[in-house]
Amino acid sequence: MRIGVPREIKNHEYRVGLTPESVAELVAHGHEVAVQAGAGDGIGAGDDVYRAAGAEIAPDARAVFADAEMIVKVKEPQAAERAMLRDDHILFTYLHLAPDADQTRDLVKSGAVCIAYETVTDTNGGLPLLKPMSQVAGRMSVQAGATALEKAHGGRGVLLGGVPGVHPAKVTVIGGGVVGFNAAQMAVGLHADVTILDKSSSALERLSNHFESSAKVVFASGAAVAEHVAQSDLVIGAVLVPGAAAPQLVTREMLSTMQSGAVLVDVAIDQGGCFETSKPTTHADPTYVVDGVVHYCVANMPGAVARTSTYALNNVTLPFAIALANKGWKRALTDDAHLRNGLNVAHGKVTCAPVADVLGYEFVPAPEVIA
Structure with missing residues (x-):
């Protein structure tokens, strides 16, 4: 051929x-x-x-x-x-x-x-050709979010891991699949205050067993999503429905509850995004601001x-x-x-x-x- x-x-x-x-x-x-x-x-x-x-x-x-x-x-x-x-x-x-x-x-x-x-699937029900890029994007999402949180990039001016005597950033990861797991690993490694939200009981158990006390694992009810988004410095959207458009879990209304300069990183943007206010961006112009909240929605993050x-x-x-x-x-x-x-x-x-x-x-x- x-x-x-x-x-x-x-x-x-x-x-x-x-x-x-x-x-x-x-x-x-x-x-x-x-x-x-x-x-x-x-x-x-x-x-x-x-x-x-x-x-x-x-x-x-x-x-x-x-x-x-x-x-x-x-x-x-x-x-x-x-x-x-x-x-x-x-x-x-x-x-x-x-x-x-x-x-x-x-x-x-x-x-x-x-x-x-x-x-493309595998015998375990996974997506083997998506997984490596999900691993890359999950890890990059924390790097991108940390940069966007810097004051020079429009953020709150918060260091993810804080320093002795100053609270670390609150990071919420919505979705505990490959992207979410890798994002949480990176955020935990930087000593952020990390919460992972998911609806799957098996995912919650797996995440809880892996992270133990280093990250909080919470069932993703609508009320829980709203509560943790409001408290967060950085929210990472890591939701995937294979082949379908991503569900929009963070609404425009929720942005009004967030602190000015907080950051949303939408890793689901390839599938339409999981934030109502998401729109695709590029590495040349990666962020925009809605209601005081910085959005990072680059559709080909691993390309960097x-x-x-x-x-x-x-x-x-x-x-x-x-x-x-x-x-x-x-x-x-x-x-x-x-x-x-x-x-x-x-x-x-x-x-x-x-x-x-x-x-x-x-x-x-x-x-x-x-x-």
Whole structure:
């Protein structure tokens, strides 16, 4: 199979779909890989490194899309990229379609087979291709929140860990999954006063056993969310409903109860955000203020640590990319139900039920499209 890797064009996105090591693996399996010139610069891998791994260097994205059978990316295709998709393309990348009607419409129109990293599953019910980026984003959320709390960045001027004789910052993490766990770990490590909210009894038990007295673990009732948001210096939104839009748990009304200069970091912004006042921002302009509360809603947080993120992502995506290239998409998805769960759009049909439900498309089960 001929595989194409375009340079990412989303604002301040420095990751790349395949590392040189992943290219070498695919080439060893008999496949051809074309990498756009400069695609790996953000991870410190120049064109010569990719050539040494067996890749052909394409001059631009148009050349990549024109020749490839499978496109491997990181972020959702931007409008210019969607215009180059064809009905004989396989697209393998993050999509996050539920809050993105324009992208969904364009992918349906293209006829391409679009497999989303974030809905591929595993035997434990987890999301293995989302997990490493959730780990990165969870850890980065605390760094970003700590910076936003500085007075020069519009915050309250509070140090997360405080100092002897001065209270540490109050940090509330809403959601105790992968993002929330990693955010809490970082905040606890910085000696903040940390509370984690979740509705799952098993998650509450797991978090309580892990953190013991170093973090408080509370059931996420509406009253509890409102109470802890009001008291917090930093609130991290770490809620995920796989494939669907994130529920908005912090309302505009709640902002009036918060202290001026408090910070909200919405890690769920890829799925529409879990704060009512959230809107996507970029690394170039990461924050804005609503009712005195600083919002950080960067939609590609892991892109700022591109090398770490790219290698962590390739560790989990490469086996699936090899399977798709070796077998073709129909056989690969037939053989692997977990990879099949990643199919979101194919041949003009929406095959992810939450996306179809939110955006008003007819849901067509993946096996029907494969058949």
